[in-house]
Amino acid sequence: MMEDIEDLLVGNGGVAPGFRLPVASVGLNPRKKTKRHLEKQPLVPDPLQSLIIPGTQTIYIKTFGCSHNQSDSEYMAGQLSAYGYALCEDPEEADLWLINTCTVKSPSQSAMDTTISKGRAAKKPLVVAGCVPQGSRNLKELEGVSIVGVQQIDRVVEVVEETLKGHEVRLLNRKTLPALDLPKVRKNKIVEILPINVGCLGACTYCKTKHARGHLGSYTVDSLIRRVRTVITEGVREIWLSSEDTGAYGRDIGVNLPVLLNAIVMELPSNGSTMLRIGMTNPPYILEHLKEIAGVLRLPCVYSFLHVPVQSGSDAVLSAMNREYTVKEFGTVVDTLTELVPGMQIATDIICGFPGETDEDFAQTVGLIKKYKFAQVHISQFYPRPGTPAARMKKVPSNVVKKRSRDLTAVFESFSPYDGMEGQLERIWITEVATDGVHLVGHTKGYIQVLIAAPENLLGTSAIVRITSIGRWSVFGEVIEFFNQENKNVSSNEIKSSYERCSSCADANGSCAKQPEDHRHKHFIRWLLRKRKNTVGAENAAALGAKGTEEWTQVHGSMAERAFVDKTLVAGMTVSFLIVVALLLQFGFQNVIFV
Structure with a gap:
C-alpha cells in the first residue's frame, strides 16, 4: 500500500493557493556511517566541513519531463543563483547535481536511474527532485541521496546547502503551493x-x-x-x-x-x-x-x-x-x-x-x-x-x-499537414534558435513551426514571412517585414479596440491579410540600411547551412561590424553634404556682394 501523500492544501489553516507559509527549519537526517553508505556516497570529512562556504559552489541541473517540471527547475535555478551558486551545463565541472525527475513513463525513470548512477560514480553529492521521489519515496535508487518534493522547491537552497555538508535531507510533506514570485532563471529568457x-x-x-x-x-x-x-x-x-x-x-x-x-x-x-x-x-x-x-x-x-x-x-x-x-x-x-x-x-x-x-x-x-x-x-x-x-x-x-x-x-x-502553405504570408513570433544552430524558430498564430535564416538578435521579435517551402514537421519562411516591439501600458478599451482592428484584417486562416507596408518613401536611408542588413544576414545564414554555432557567431559579429561601417559611411556622407551646401551658400552670398 502506497503511503498517503495527498495532503495538498490540508491542515494549512486556510492558507489560499499562491501564498506561502513561513518557512520552518529544515529537518536533517545525517547519513549513517555504514560501509555501504561510505561506498555509495562518502561523507565530507569533519575537518573540511568548516571550510565549506555556502553559495560558492557550482550546480548542474538535469531536467526530465513536462513543461511544469521545466518551470520547477527554473525556479530552483533562480533561487540557487540568487543565493550565489553558479549554474553550469557540464556535469563534470559541478560540485553538486540536482536531478528533476519525471514518473510518467518507464524510460524517463530509467534515465533518472542512469543519471544517479553516473553521479555516484563521479562522487558527486546528489539532490533528486520532481515526481519520482514524491510518488515513490522508498525506491532503492534513491537511497543515500537528498530529496526535495514538488511542493518544497522553495526550500531547495537549504537542501543543497545541507547536502554539500554531507547530510541527507528529505523534504516531501506538502504544505501549500510554492509562491509564483520566487527568483527564476529561464532556460529561454523570452x-x-x-x-x-x-x-x-x-x-x-x-x-x-x-x-x-x-x-x-x-x-x-x-x-x-x-x-x-x-x-x-x-x-x-x-x-x-x-x-x-x-x-x-x-x-x-x-x-x-x-x-x-x-x-x-x-x-x-x-x-x-x-x-x-x-x-x-x-x-x-x-x-x-x-x-x-x-x-x-x-x-x-x-x-x-x-x-x-x-x-x-x-x-x-x-x-x-x-x-x-x-x-x-x-x-x-x-x-x-x-x-x-x-x-x-x-x-x-x-x-x-x-x-x-x-x-x-x-x-x-x-x-x-x-x-x-x-x-x-x-x-x-x-x-x-x-x-x-x-x-x-x-x-x-x-x-x-x-x-x-x-x-x-x-x-x-503519411499525412502532409502543411500542404498549400507555400507562398502564403504569415505573421510569426520568433522565440528560439533551431537545433541546427543556424535558423531561428518562429510560430504562426496556429503554432506551426517556421524556420527562418536570421541573426539571433531577432529573438523575441515578430515578423511577416512568406512561406518558401514545406516539410513534414515544419515550414521554411522568408522574412518580409519586422514589427516594432515597443511595449506600452494601455487601457482595457484600447486592448479591445486593438483586437477588433487585428481581427478585421485577418483572412480565413487567421493570418494577417494586409501586405507589409513599404517605408522606402518615408525614410530611404533607414530602409536601405535595414534592407542591406536583412539581406546580408539571410545570405550568410544560407551560406553557413548546418555549420556550427561558432561560425554563426563569427558571421553575426561580422554583420555587426558591417552595420557600424555602414552607419559611419552614412554619417560621413551627411557631413560632406552639409559642407557642400555651406560652401555653395557662402559662394552664392559672396557673388551677390560682389555684384
Missing part, C-alpha cells in the same frame, strides 16, 4: 512557463503523476495576474500556461479556465508582441466551456493551438483507462474548436497497447487519427507504472504493442 495549478481531478488507471502531484490545487487569479505583469516587464514574449490539466483550473477555488484566460489577455501588450499559449487540457473539463475558450483562442494575442489528449479511439479502452469521456465527446471538442477558430491546430496523444486493447480497438484508434489528420500526435507504448491499477491488468504482448506503435506512426507520418 518564454515564461507559468504553472496555473498542480495535480488534477482525474483518476486515470495508468497515471503515476497523480501520486506525485496530488489532487487539484489552483493558484488564485490575482497571483497569476501579478506574475504575468512581472514577466512582461522582464521582456517575456511568450507565456505558456502549464499544469497537469489546464482545463480543470479553478474548480477547487470557485473559478474556471475562461475566467483566468480573459483576465490574462487583458494584461498582454496591445501590439501583439507577447503571445499566450494554453497548455494541455483533458476533454471532460472544457466541454462546458468550449465557446468561451474558442473566443479566447480567436484573439490575436493567443495561439490558435490546443493540446487535447485522446489516448484511444475506442470507448472500451477509454473506460478501462477511466478517462471520463467518450470518443464522441472528444470529437465534439475538436469539431467545435475547428469550426469556431480560424486556423485552429490541435495536438493529441495516443497510448498503444493499453491492457485489454483488441485489434478492433486499435483499428478504431487508427480510424480516428485518419479522420482528423492531426499535425501533431504524440504516440507512446503502454508502460505499466508501479502502484497504478493498470499495472495489475492483463498486458498486451510486447511484440503486439510495438507493432501497433509502428503502424500508427506510419499512418501519422
